[in-house]
Amino acid sequence: MIRWSDRIATGVPKIDVQHKVLIRNFNLLEERINSRTLTYDNLKELLLFLLKYAEWHFGREEECAAEHRCYIAELNRRQHEWYISRFTELYEEFKAVEDWTEERLYEWAATVHKELSEWLLKHVVRTDRHIGVCLGKLKREEVPPPEEKLS
Amino acid sequence: MTEKGWWILVDKDGLIVDGEGKPKEELEYFAAVITFAILSLRKAIWEEMEDTISEISFKVSEKGLIFHILPLEESGLFLITAMPEDMPLGLIRLRTKELYDRAKSMVKSLKPQRKI
Ligand SMILES: [Fe+2]
Secondary structure (H helix, E strand, C coil): CCCCCHHHCCCCHHHHHHHHHHHHHHHHHHHHHHCCCCCHHHHHHHHHHHHHHHHHHHHHHHHHHHHCCCCCHHHHHHHHHHHHHHHHHHHHHHHHCCCCCHHHHHHHHHHHHHHHHHHHHHHHHHHHHHHHHHCCCCCHHHCCCCCCCCC | CCCCCEEEEECCCCCEEEEECCCHHHHHHHHHHHHHHHHHHHHHHHHHHCCCCCCEEEEEHHHCEEEEEEEEHHHCEEEEEEEECCCCHHHHHHHHHHHHHHHHHHHHHCCCCCCC
16 A cells, blocks of 8 residues: 655645545555455456546646756656556556456456556656655755656 | 535645535545546537536435536636535525635635646
């Protein structure tokens, strides 16, 4: 479970509130996996929501970074682009399988949850928090340096 | 089960400007999600019909709530109200109108909004 803390806050309210939505829904997915309440339908619905919400949120965040001419804007945009294309690829993979067994569904969901939520957490800490620096909400020394990697 | 009513005034980023009736954290989450939903719906309607949404109403039966979403066009804000369905319709209208008028006068009195 990802717990909200200052370590992942950008200090920019509109960005933090949207990150909380993504985190809450990744946690919901984890909870459904752990409590064995996952179904094909609720997984599909949750993945689609997370994908669409991430897309929308990334757009808002990119506008904000560009508006403030933040040094992280271009890297942030490229990382978002990578994530959406990876997420879409996984979602397509999910829809393409016609004969999910329960065991395979749980296994696939756990792997995908790990990959997508870990990326998000790393991205928030190493990239998005620099937007907080640009907007004067965080000090540069409080934030680990950005990583050029997309994945 | 019928829940007590609540309302929020949100901006286009999903941030709460005002509201009451539920713990802050729950209102915040709802505001962030529903703003995304409203803007997506509005985009779809615009692309399909070249028109804008003036009001959205729906019912959440299990919680016994009737929702109204009213945009305050000039400000880009939305008023979202959730009223118990066992409340007389006239009273729901009255209460919604009251909140809408209050939000409108509040918007008027707001200084030009900061970007963040
Ligand atoms: Fe980002």
